[in-house]
Amino acid sequence: MSNEQKETLEKAQQVSLAYLKENYGVEVEFTDHKFLPADLSHNVSLSGHVKNNKNTEITILVNYDTFEVQNAIVPKEILDQKK
Numbered sequence: 001m002s003n004e005q006k007e008t009l010e011k012a013q014q015v016s017l018a019y020l021k022e023n024y025g026v027e028v029e030f031t032d033h034k035f036l037p038a039d040l041s042h043n044v045s046l047s048g049h050v051k052n053n054k055n056t057e058i059t060i061l062v063n064y065d066t067f068e069v070q071n072a073i074v075p076k077e078i079l080d081q082k083k
Contacts, residue, residue, distance in 0.1 A: 012033075015069065027051045032047045033045065033046050042063055046059070046062065057075070
């Protein structure tokens with residue numbers, strides 16, 4: 001992974017953590033990521049779980065040009081807590 005990709009990934013993770021904390025009140029630990037093909041989209045997919053609960057999986061999609069969250073996939077019990 002290039003330094004540019006590492007920096008992009010770190011910024012996407014920071015944006016995602018803030019988004020999930022602000023909108024759902026959860027702290028997340030990311031365990032995997034995938035840069036989607038640039039000819040399809042300029043997004044990075046981050047997946048992980050709620051801290052201290054590895055069974056509660058979360059996936060979030062972030063545009064790496066604008067660092068805006070495109071989509072968040074969260075379990076229903078967390079979705080019901082949305083602020």
